[in-house]
Every structure is written in C-alpha cells, then in structure tokens.
C-alpha cells in the first residue's frame with residue numbers, strides 16, 4: 131500500500147508551529163517513514179502549481195497553521211481543502227486567531243497607517259502602501275488583498291480537527307498523527323487534546339484554595355513569585371482554570387502565569403468570556419467601590435483574556451465606527 | 452514585453468515570499484521584485500498590551 | 516433610513532426580584548417600551564458573560580441585567596458575582612467600541628415595577644440615539660465571499 135500523503139501549510143503565523151514539528155526530533159523520522167510529505171514550503175521545494183496539479187482528495191491530511199487575513203491565504207486554504215481528505219487546524223492562530231488575531235482591535239486602515247507611515251522605523255517619503263496590482267514593463271505584479279478582519283481557519287474553510295497550542299505540544303502532535311495513521315480519530319470537529327482544565331494537571335494545584343479570594347491582582351514585576359504556590363493564589367492573572375490542559379503547564383513550570391494559548395474546553399464557546407468570568411469570581415469584594423478597585427488592577431482585560439482567541443470570540447472584532 | 456517568471460512560494464526558509472522576475476525581449480532580467488505578501492500588524496496591535504505580555508507577543512513575530 | 520430604528524434589548528432578569536417587578540409593571544399597566552426580550556434566570560449570578568456577548572453577537576443593541584439589591588440575593592453571593600463580572604466586562608466592551616449605554620446592571624426588587632419601567636425607557640431612549648450596534652457577523656465558509664465583498668466597500 132502506498133503511504134498516505136500529507137501536507138503542511140502556513141498562513142498568518144510566526145513559523146513556531148513549523149518548529150514544533152521539528153521539535154519531534156528523531157520522531158520526525160518515524161513520521162517521514164510512515165507518510166509521504168507532498169507539500170511543506172518551509173522545508174521542501176514544492177510550489178503552488180504542484181498542489182494545484184493534485185487530484186481532489188489526493189492528500190490524506192493537511193495541517194494548516196496561522197490565521198487567515200489576506201486573499202492569498204484564503205485561496206491557498208481553499209485549494210488545500212479540495213486536495214485533502216482531512217484538514218487539521220494546527221496551533222492557536224488557525225484554531226482561534228492567535229496573537230495575529232489581536233489585529234481585530236484595529237482595522238486595515240489603522241494598521242497600514244501605522245506600519246507604512248507613522249512607525250518610527252519607517253522611511254517612506256512617497257507614502258507608498260501595498261497595491262493589489264501594479265503595472266510594470268507591460269505586465270502586472272500582484273500582492274494579496276489585506277483584509278480588515280482576521281479570521282480563524284474554520285471561518286474560511288471547513289475544518290475537521292484542531293490541534294491547539296502556541297505552538298502545539300509535541301506529545302499532542304504525535305498523538306494526532308498516530309490517531310490519523312491508525313484511523314482512531316474522535317468525531318469530527320474535536321480538539322485533539324485532553325478535555326479538562328489546565329489547573330487539573332498543574333503541579334501547583336494543591337496550593338490553590340478551593341474558595342480562592344484575591345484582595346489585589348498583582349503583575350509579575352510587582353512581586354517575587356513563589357515557585358511552588360498557585361500563581362492565582364499569589365494574585366497573578368493565571369488563566370489555568372479556563373484553559374484546556376495538554377501543555378504540561380509549561381508556562382507555570384517556568385513561573386509564568388498561563389495566558390490561555392490552548393483555548394477552552396469543549397463546554398465553553400467563548401474563551402475570553404470564560405476566563406473573564408473565572409477571574410471576576412475570585413475578586414474578594416462585594417461592595418461596588420472595592421469591586422472596581424480590585425477589578426481595575428487587571429490591565430488590558432480585552433488583550434489579556436483574548437490574547438490568542440479574539441477572532442474566535444463572539445464579538446470577534448472591534449465594532450466599526 | 453518579455454517573459455514574466457513567478458517563483459511562488461519561495462521555499463525552505465521561514466516566512467512568506469514570492470519573486471517576480473521580468474525579462475526583456477533579449478531574455479535578460481529587466482526587473483526583479485522580491486515580495487513579502489505577509490503583514491500582521493504587530494506595530495499596531497502591540498500598543499495597549501500589558502508590558503509583561505510583550506516578550507510573549509513579540510516572540511510571535513518570528514517563532515523560528 | 517426613513518424607518519424609525521427600534522433598538523432590540525435583551526434583559527436577563529432574576530426570577531426572585533426583577534422578573535417579578537417586570538410582571539408587576541405589566542399588571543399595574545405601567546407602560547414601558549416594547550423593545551425588550553426578557554430572559555428569566557434564577558439569579559443574576561447565573562448570567563454567564565458568554566450570554567451577554569452572545570446576545571450582542573445575535574443582534575441585541577443593548578443588554579440589561581436585573582438582580583436583587585445587595586444583601587437580598589436568594590443565593591447569597593449571586594448578585595455580587597454579577598457585579599464583578601459587569602465591571603470587568605465594561606472595559607472589554609469599551610475596547611470593542613460597544614458604548615457604555617448599551618450594557619447596564621440594575622438592582623430592582625420585586626416591588627419596584629416603576630424602576631423597571633424607568634430603566635427600560637431610559638435605555639431605549641439612549642440606544643435609539645446611538646443607533647443600531649453594527650457588529651459585523653462572523654463569517655462561515657459559506658458566507659465568507661459575500662462578507663469580503665462588503666468589507667472591500669468599507670475598507671480603504
């Protein structure tokens with residue numbers, strides 16, 4: 131039997147997801163042994179035309195990382211959808227929009243204005259901005275259309291599975307690849323990670339009081355962080371109770387609060403709202419004045435609760451004025 | 452006008468790139484464009500975020 | 516638009532107080548604007564922030580939460596939870612360009628039918644002035660192309 135064909139592709143992402151694949155170390159050899167990689171721009175020289183020439187459904191699975199925020203990414207993922215039996219949204223950006231999704235607090239105009247006109251490092255005396263088409267020497271040079279709104283992969287094409295994380299943990303990638311090869315996948319639409327909260331697998335959970343009450347939210351630079359005690363109990367904004375497990379709580383192990391890259395469990399739709407609710411409920415105040423003081427200690431709520439998930443949230447982008 | 456060669460995507464490196472090469476009638480390179488079709492807008496959306504988040508946010512400019 | 520804009524307001528009312536008050540307002544024939552869709556919950560503490568955002572996403576121009584006065588919650592703490600969530604949601608909504616007047620929390624006891632009337636009429640008046648909440652719908656693979664066309668018209 132011929133080996134199943136597999137593709138990897140990236141959209142609005144940082145390349146960290148590709149690194150996660152490389153982090154399989156020798157394990158990557160097993161993957162290469164078991165499958166035929168037919169598209170992977172970061173590592174292998176295949177062109178768009180090679181993908182276009184494939185039969186529909188020729189690839190068994192394509193892993194796509196990155197958010198979708200321009201016309202080229204849309205075209206590519208639409209082609210890959212046709213050519214691939216399964217599509218796996220790989221990493222926070224394709225799962226929920228990721229950090230590039232924070233651009234939904236702005237729009238194309240303000241981003242172009244900042245990037246091409248006002249940022250201190252720009253030198254652009256003619257005020258040039260990218261054009262979709264430019265005529266030169268009797269031919270046309272093209273650039274993709276930049277969108278006003280960043281989108282998750284499943285807002286653009288039908289997605290079969292999700293591998294969460296920024297970047298996805300190696301053991302989850304191995305688990306997903308194994309499940310695909312053995313045909314042991316859960317029902318369509320599933321997130322391929324444990325369906326429980328991060329706190330449940332955190333080494334510090336014993337020190338998290340059952341009825342946690344915070345008198346003041348602290349920021350990491352304001353305290354010497356204890357390396358054993360629950361970070362939330364120390365007043366730090368740790369989103370572990372709203373976040374899906376599966377990363378082995380690496381940030382917490384590094385003495386940094388969880389910021390929610392794995393997204394929510396299956397019982398929650400809007401990660402940011404859930405995280406917000408979890409943090410609000412530990413504020414130790416009933417009186418309006420105290421509530422305002424404690425809650426006011428949380429800087430940048432929209433960015434802190436939706437650091438990786440704004441395009442996937444119910445509000446998904448700033449209302450246009 | 453001569454030939455217009457498009458290399459898309461350029462591969463085996465991190466990042467999105469495309470090269471347009473326009474040849475003249477003699478087959479020599481008239482113009483060549485290296486295009487980076489990728490923009491995410493970190494310069495804009497990093498503003499207003501918590502200072503302690505910036506090491507994590509800016510490391511997603513390039514994760515390689 | 517020649518047609519007068521009628522704001523849609525979703526109200527989450529606690530069964531024990533505000534919902535009863537709204538009933539009372541009805542029985543006492545106190546007139547309040549008919550723009551409100553009331554969702555009855557057992558306590559204001561049951562109002563998950565997801566409900567509020569989902570209401571806005573699904574077309575609400577304003578959201579009102581009504582609960583028991585401080586100290587009167589039948590579940591001791593529910594209204595305090597609502598208060599904390601409210602104050603944390605406010606800056607989120609502000610960042611997303613959803614005006615202050617569109618989201619309100621009020622303590623209304625079972626006997627305060629007149630307060631239901633007053634709060635709703637006020638909200639309707641303020642939101643009518645603001646106009647509809649123009650939150651872009653979230654695209655799906657099926658609606659994407661249509662939405663991108665619209666986006667092109669708006670964006671530079």
Ligand code: SF4
Nearest residue numbers: 329332360361368370
């Ligand atoms: S809140 Fe953070 S530190 Fe505390 S148990 Fe949960 S994940 Fe661990």
Ligand code: SF4
Nearest residue numbers: 377381388389390391
């Ligand atoms: S601790 Fe939180 S932010 Fe860090 S990798 Fe795990 S889920 Fe992501």
Ligand code: FES
Nearest residue numbers: 529558583589593
């Ligand atoms: S019972 Fe009315 S607010 Fe809790």
